[in-house]
Amino acid sequence: MSRPIPLHELGDKEYIDPANQACQGCGGAIVSRLVSKALGEGFVRAEVACCGPAFMNIRAPSIYVEVFEGAGALMTGISRGLKRIGREDVVVMGIIGDGGTVDIGFQGLSAAAERNENILWVCYDNEAYMNTGGQKSGATTLYAATTTTPIGEYSRGKLERRKNVPLLMAMQGAPYVATASVAFPEDLLGKLIHAKGIKGFRYIHVSSPCPTGWGYDPKDTIKVARGMVQSGLWPLYEVSDGILRLNYKPRELKPVREVLKMQGRFRHLNDEEIDRIQREVDTFWRRLVAKDGGEIF
Amino acid sequence: MIEVRFHGRGGQGAVTAVRILASALYLEGKYTQAIPMYGTERRGAPVVAFLRIGESRINERDLVHNPDIVVVLDPLLSRTVPVTEGLKEGGLIVMNFPKPGTEAGIGGRFMLATVDATGIALEALGRPITNTAMLGAFAKASGLVSLESLEKTLLEHWPGRLGEMNLRALRTAYERVTPPVDVSGIQAQEKRPREEIFSKDVSSWRIFKPQLDEDRCVGCRRCYIYCPEVAISMIQGKARVDYSSCKGCGICGEECPTGAISMVQEAL
Numbered sequence: 108m109s110r111p112i113p114l115h116e117l118g119d120k121e122y123i124d125p126a127n128q129a130c131q132g133c134g135g136a137i138v139s140r141l142v143s144k145a146l147g148e149g150f151v152r153a154e155v156a157c158c159g160p161a162f163m164n165i166r167a168p169s170i171y172v173e174v175f176e177g178a179g180a181l182m183t184g185i186s187r188g189l190k191r192i193g194r195e196d197v198v199v200m201g202i203i204g205d206g207g208t209v210d211i212g213f214q215g216l217s218a219a220a221e222r223n224e225n226i227l228w229v230c231y232d233n234e235a236y237m238n239t240g241g242q243k244s245g246a247t248t249l250y251a252a253t254t255t256t257p258i259g260e261y262s263r264g265k266l267e268r269r270k271n272v273p274l275l276m277a278m279q280g281a282p283y284v285a286t287a288s289v290a291f292p293e294d295l296l297g298k299l300i301h302a303k304g305i306k307g308f309r310y311i312h313v314s315s316p317c318p319t320g321w322g323y324d325p326k327d328t329i330k331v332a333r334g335m336v337q338s339g340l341w342p343l344y345e346v347s348d349g350i351l352r353l354n355y356k357p358r359e360l361k362p363v364r365e366v367l368k369m370q371g372r373f374r375h376l377n378d379e380e381i382d383r384i385q386r387e388v389d390t391f392w393r394r395l396v397a398k399d400g401g402e403i404f
Numbered sequence: 405m406i407e408v409r410f411h412g413r414g415g416q417g418a419v420t421a422v423r424i425l426a427s428a429l430y431l432e433g434k435y436t437q438a439i440p441m442y443g444t445e446r447r448g449a450p451v452v453a454f455l456r457i458g459e460s461r462i463n464e465r466d467l468v469h470n471p472d473i474v475v476v477l478d479p480l481l482s483r484t485v486p487v488t489e490g491l492k493e494g495g496l497i498v499m500n501f502p503k504p505g506t507e508a509g510i511g512g513r514f515m516l517a518t519v520d521a522t523g524i525a526l527e528a529l530g531r532p533i534t535n536t537a538m539l540g541a542f543a544k545a546s547g548l549v550s551l552e553s554l555e556k557t558l559l560e561h562w563p564g565r566l567g568e569m570n571l572r573a574l575r576t577a578y579e580r581v582t583p584p585v586d587v588s589g590i591q592a593q594e595k596r597p598r599e600e601i602f603s604k605d606v607s608s609w610r611i612f613k614p615q616l617d618e619d620r621c622v623g624c625r626r627c628y629i630y631c632p633e634v635a636i637s638m639i640q641g642k643a644r645v646d647y648s649s650c651k652g653c654g655i656c657g658e659e660c661p662t663g664a665i666s667m668v669q670e671a672l
Contacts, residue, residue: 126606127632131652140631318653329630329658
C-alpha cells in the first residue's frame with residue numbers, strides 16, 4: 108500500500124519546462140507536473156491525442172502518436188522493446204486522457220491489463236473530450252452539460268452514469284489500481300512512487316478539473332477537485348493485489364450540492380436531479396466503506 | 405462588403421461577439437457571416453474570429469485576410485500578436501486599452517478608438533470578459549450597427565440577469581469609447597517574435613498577477629505544488645513567483661492558507 112509523501116520531503120528539481128500552452132488553471136498541467144516529479148528520472152512517456160501536447164513539456168523521452176485508441180498498444184510495444192534490450196528498469200508511463208482511456212482507448216487498456224503488461228497507465232480525467240471543445244465521454248458525470256449533451260427543452264445533460272474504470276481494472280486483476288486527485292498531491296505522489304516500484308500493469312486514475320469545460324473560475328481548480336473528493340463524487344482508494352483500501356475516509360461526507368453548484372455544467376440541476384446524484388454517491392460510498400481493508404471479490 | 409477581424413484571448417468571448425454582431429446586423433437587413441477560427445481555443449491563448457457584412461448575398465467563404473476594421477478585446481495582445489496585419493489603409497481599430505490611442509504602441513495609416521473594456525467588464529460583470537463591452541465600443545466607433553439592435557440580440561442570447569449585466573457593459577462602453585484618432589504619425593512598437601506558439605513567456609495571458617507578502621509566507625509549499633505552470637519556486641523557505649511563466653490563474657492566491665498571496669490587476 109502507498110504512503111503519502113509530505114510536501115517538505117519533496118525535492119526541488121523539476122522535470123517539466125515552465126510555462127505551457129494549456130488553459131489558465133489547467134488541472135491536467137498539474138497532473139503532468141506531479142507525475143514527472145514523482146517518477147523523476149528513468150521513465151519514458153507515451154502520449155496519444157489529448158490536450159497533452161499543449162502542456163506536457165516533460166523532460167523525458169516521449170513518443171507521441173495521433174492514433175487515439177492506440178495508447179495500450181503503444182505502451183505495450185515500448186515495454187516489450189525495452190525488455191528485449193534488457194532495460195526493464197525503465198518505467199513505461201503514459202498520461203492518457205479520459206477519452207483515450209474510458210471510451211476510444213478502452214480495448215487497448217483492457218487488453219494490456221489482461222496481458223499484465225509492464226506499464227504504468229495514468230489517466231487524467233477531465234470528464235469529456237476537452238481538447239476538441241468538450242464533447243461527452245464515458246467518464247462524464249450524470250447530468251453534466253457538454254457540447255453533445257446540451258441543456259434544452261428536451262435534454263437535461265448526460266443521461267448515463269459514468270463508467271467506473273478503476274474498479275474494472277481491479278476486477279481484471281491488475282497488480283495495482285488507484286484513484287487520485289490533484290487536490291491531494293501528497294496522496295497522488297505517494298501512489299505514483301509506490302506504483303513505480305511494482306512490476307506489471309499499474310493503473311492510476313486522476314481527477315483533474317477543467318475550468319474551461321466545467322465552467323468555473325480558473326482559480327477554483329483545486330477547490331472543485333477537493334470538493335469532489337470530500338463529497339464522495341470522487342473517492343480516493345487503491346486496490347493492491349485484490350485488497351481495497353480507502354485513502355480518504357472522513358467521518359461524514361459533505362453534500363454534493365455545494366461542489367455541483369460551483370460548476371457551470373451543473374447549473375441547470377433541479378433538486379430532484381441533485382438528490383439522484385446524492386443517492387448514487389451515497390450507495391457507492393457505502394459499498395466502498397464495506398469493502399475497505401478487505402478483498403474486493 | 406465590410407470585413408472585420410476580432411482578436412481576443414480564449415474565454416473573452418470573441419466568437420460570441422461576432423455571432424451577436426452578425427445577428428444584430430441581420431436584424432437591420434444586412435447579409436452577414438460570423439466565422440470562428442478553428443484552432444487551439446484554450447482559455448487565455450490568442451484567438452481570432454471574423455465577420456463579413458454585405459448589402460447583398462456574400463458568396464465568399466474564406467477567412468478574412470484584409471479587414472476594414474479590427475477589434476482587439478485584450479489590452480496586452482497587441483504586444484505579441486500583429487493585430488494590424490493586412491488591415492486596409494485608413495482602416496479602423498477598436499481596442500480595449502485604458503489610455504488614449506496614441507499611447508497604445510500602434511502606428512500606421514489607421515484610425516484608433518480605445519475604451520477601457522476590462523474596467524467596464526469588471527464593473528458590470530465582475531469578470532474580465534470584455535466581448536459585450538467591445539461590441540458597444542464597436543457600434544459607436546464604426547457607426548455600422550445601432551445600439552438598439554445590439555441590445556435586442558443580446559437579450560435574446562442571454563435572457564434574464566446575465567443579459568442585463570451584459571447590457572450595462574454594452575451601454576457603458578458605447579458612452580465611454582474615445583473618438584477614433586489618427587495614428588499615422590506614431591512609431592509602431594516593435595513586436596516580439598511569434599513566441600506565443602511555443603513560448604517560454606506567457607506573461608501577457610494574465611489580467612491579475614499574484615503578489616506575495618513575504619512576511620506572511622510560512623513556506624508551506626501549497627502554492628508551489630498546485631501551480632500548473634512551475635511559475636513558483638521555493639527560495640530559502642519562501643515562495644517566489646517567476647512572472648514570465650505565470651498566466652495569472654489565481655490558484656496560488658486561492659490556496660494560500662495564510663493569505664500571503666493576493667491577486668492584483670496587472671498595470672499597463
